[in-house]
Amino acid sequence: MNRFIFGIIILIWGCSAPKNEKSSVFSTNDIKYAKGFHIEKNEEGSFLVIDEPWPKAPKPIKYSLENVPNRIVCTSTSHLPFFEMLGEEDLVVGFPNINYISSKAFIDRANEGLITDLGPDGSMNMELLLGINPDAVIAFDMGGESQTLDKIKEAGIPVYYNSDFLEQSPLGRAEWIKFFGALLNKQHEADSIFSAIENEYLRLKELASKTENKPSILSGVVYGDTWFLPGGNNWAATFFNNAGGEYLWDTDTTTGWMELSFEAVYEKGHNADYWIGTSTLNSMDEMKGQDDRYAEFEAFKDQKVYNYSKKIGPNGGYDFFESGYSRPDLVLSDLIKVLHPELLPKYETVYFQQLN
The missing domain is CATH 3.40.50.1980 (Nitrogenase molybdenum iron protein domain)
Structure with a gap:
């Protein structure tokens, strides 16, 4: 199910990060509002941990941050703005049903043939997907929708679960820019962007109160x-x-x-x-x-x-x-x-x- 369709139905409506050679790593304490992910660092490296990859998932999923993907397929329109905000639009090479996209930048890229339309995401065209040779698929799973994602993983393409839709607060949802910042080695940019959004939100909230x-x-x-x-x-x-x-x-x-x-x-x-x-x-x-x-x-x-x-x-x-x-x-x-x-x-x- 595309996140845009899902949205139409349901919305009827810390501490500073220590210096580190890997710029994509930041302390777990820097995740202030989001409940669904954190960054884990140990002697084996740095990892992006999705605590609840889909509703009532039995266990977290952990991803190594050692390699930065550079050919990415997104499956939700709500993921795309984070790429724009981080200046990484060029990394997106595929999307299921580009007709749902509103962003001019991504529509232009699609019209130029730089983003491949992979068809309805419920039955993503595997031949087209394999043809564009992505090194990551950023996906969401509402529960019981994993058959297509299983096929993608069986094809050897890493699937990164993004469960921002489970967040219950506006700032918690927006803080998932740090998920993309960690994944794309853009932590400092993500942190700075979110801080600006957070400060403005809190200022407005105080004004209205x-x-x-x-x-x-x-x-x-x-x-x-x-x-x-x-x-x-x-x-x-x-x-x-x-x-x-x-x-x-x-x-x-x-x-x-x-x-x-x-x-x-x-x-x-x-x-x-x-x-x-x-x-x-x-x-x-x-x-x-x-x-x-x-x-x-x-x-x-x-x-x-x-x-x-x-x-x-x-x-x-x-x-x-x-x-x-x-x-x-x-x-x-x-x-x-x-x-x-x-x-x-x-x-x-x-x-x-x-x-x-």
């Missing part, structure tokens, strides 16, 4: 008979609250995504001040066309409905699901602009826009 008014927030839409929305411990809920809002389900302990009836959501959320995150519904008419009961919500009546649809790639890919995970500072800025525009009077949103 001083507001006395906390607008109430509703999120998600109905699919079939079920309303999908972020749980109270989901990273999206963290964004809402850090932006100076009050997510109506913030006392819920779900870390993933809640599935409720329309009636349950209406009972609690019909008077919400804002409705943020409407999946692929990008206008009020589209919303009413899917379910005319949406018009009964106060946020709908007041036209305070926003979606992450401001930047859509030439093939329909939502850039929010590509670069938003790596730039939580921008996402938080957007949400503060929506909820408290007086705090950022000159700021123009990057991902979110008001629906008409």
